[in-house]
Amino acid sequence: MTDTLVELERGADGVAVITLCNGKVNSLSKAVLTQLLVIAEQLTIDPPGAVIVTGSERIFAAGADISEFAGPDEARQIGALFVAALNAVAAIPRMVVAAVAGPALGGGCELALACDMRLAADSARFGQPEILLGIIPGGGGTQRLPRLVGPARAKDMILTGRQVAAEEALSIGLVDEVVPRDSLMTRARELAAELARGPVLAQALAKAAIDDGLQVTLAEGLALEQAAFVEVFGTDDARLGVASFLEHGPGKATFTGR
Numbered sequence: 001m002t003d004t005l006v007e008l009e010r011g012a013d014g015v016a017v018i019t020l021c022n023g024k025v026n027s028l029s030k031a032v033l034t035q036l037l038v039i040a041e042q043l044t045i046d047p048p049g050a051v052i053v054t055g056s057e058r059i060f061a062a063g064a065d066i067s068e069f070a071g072p073d074e075a076r077q078i079g080a081l082f083v084a085a086l087n088a089v090a091a092i093p094r095m096v097v098a099a100v101a102g103p104a105l106g107g108g109c110e111l112a113l114a115c116d117m118r119l120a121a122d123s124a125r126f127g128q129p130e131i132l133l134g135i136i137p138g139g140g141g142t143q144r145l146p147r148l149v150g151p152a153r154a155k156d157m158i159l160t161g162r163q164v165a166a167e168e169a170l171s172i173g174l175v176d177e178v179v180p181r182d183s184l185m186t187r188a189r190e191l192a193a194e195l196a197r198g199p200v201l202a203q204a205l206a207k208a209a210i211d212d213g214l215q216v217t218l219a220e221g222l223a224l225e226q227a228a229f230v231e232v233f234g235t236d237d238a239r240l241g242v243a244s245f246l247e248h249g250p251g252k253a254t255f256t257g258r
Contacts, residue, residue, distance in 0.1 A: 006035040008042070014049025014196030015189060026055045028107040028139075029065035030078065033085040040088035047094050047204075049196020049257070052188050053115055054099040055108075057181065060124070063106025066133070075138065082107060082139035086114040090211070093204035095195045099188035100124040101181055105163065110139035113148060116207065118174065119188050120166040121181035126174055127163030147214065149173050199237035199255045 007019040018039055020026045028036075043051060055061050068078060089096060089111065098104075098115035103125045112118050112126070120126075128141045136142065137158060146154035149172045157164065169175040179187045195203065205228040213221030232238050236258040244253035 003031075004035075005029070005032045006039055008039050010048055011189075013189070013193040015052060015192040016043055016048035016050075017052045017054065020053075020055045020061055024059070025062035026059050026108065027062055027065040028082070028111070030068060030081055032065075033081045037081075037085040037088050040085065040092055043092045043094070044088070047092065047200070049198075049200055050094050050192035051092055051096040052099050052185075052192050053089065053096060053111065054185065054188070055101065055104075057101050059102040059108075060098075060100040060104040061108025061111060062103060063108050063129075064139075079138040082110070086111060086140055090114040093207065094200060095192070095203060095207065097188055097192055097195075099184050100126075100175070101184050103127075103163070105129055106137070106141075107139045110137060110141045110144065113140060113144035117176045117191075118169075119184060119191070120169060120175040120178050121184040122166050122178055123181045124166040124169070124175070124178075125163045126157075126169050127161065128158045129161040129163070131159060132161040145174075197255065199235070199241060199253075200257045201235045201237060202232050205232050 005020070005022045007021055009017045009019070011017070018036070020032065022029065022032050064078060064082070068074065095117065096115040098112040098118045100112055100118060101121040102123055104112045105125070105127045106129060109126050109128055128137050128145065130137050141158060142154070145157065153172050156162070164172070164174065166175065166178045170178050177187070209225045209228045213224050216224070237255045240255060241253045
């Protein structure tokens with residue numbers, strides 16, 4: 001029987017929680033990445049209202065399982081699995097919130113980067129320490145990190161391998177909010193539940209327009225936005241939202257997710 005290394009819990013509030021549970025350091029082994037990929041694909045086929053990705057109270061994830069490293073052939077296989085799993089997390093058509101209670105290093109940092117938002121406990125640390133092993137990130141760190149914090153800060157972290165604490169991560173835009181460790185999951189659930197009550201189809205279209213638009217020219221991105229803008233008016237939530245605004249003003253609509 002295959003061990004459960006990544007747990008999935010769907011709550012009545014519409015929030016799905018993905019929890020890494022691979023021992024003391026939550027290393028992202030090939031088995032963990034495979035289970036994460038399967039869960040992300042499930043949540044894409046049958047999406048909840050919102051998603052939280054988290055680890056333990058002590059550590060988010062310490063990165064790849066170094067014991068699986070060897071030569072270029074193994075690197076090719078592991079790198080491809082990292083990209084597939086983290087791209088699948090990023091592609092979930094709902095807001096994905098990383099709740100980071102401790103170190104998120106290497107692949108763990110890259111997993112957090114693949115999420116839409118990052119909430120950090122005051123005990124969290126982030127880093128891409130691969131350079132200290134004489135290698136470089138292989139799960140998206142050289143691409144997602146500079147898009148988030150800018151190329152100079154990304155080079156600082158990646159080329160030195162230094163780790164940044166939660167408050168510095170907040171100041172450079174690596175995380176969106178810092179809370180006391182004891183409050184982390186409460187805050188993450190509060191945020192995710194609020195998102196899950198919203199017009200989730202509109203959220204999905206907006207998320208796709210932002211993510212896809214960052215990969216193309218401004219003109220092409222504007223065309224993507226216009227297509228999504230037209231599409232969203234075919235949803236029940238758009239009709240409910242517009243009617244509610246006209247009758248009651250903003251912020252009063254109760255959405256159905258259809």
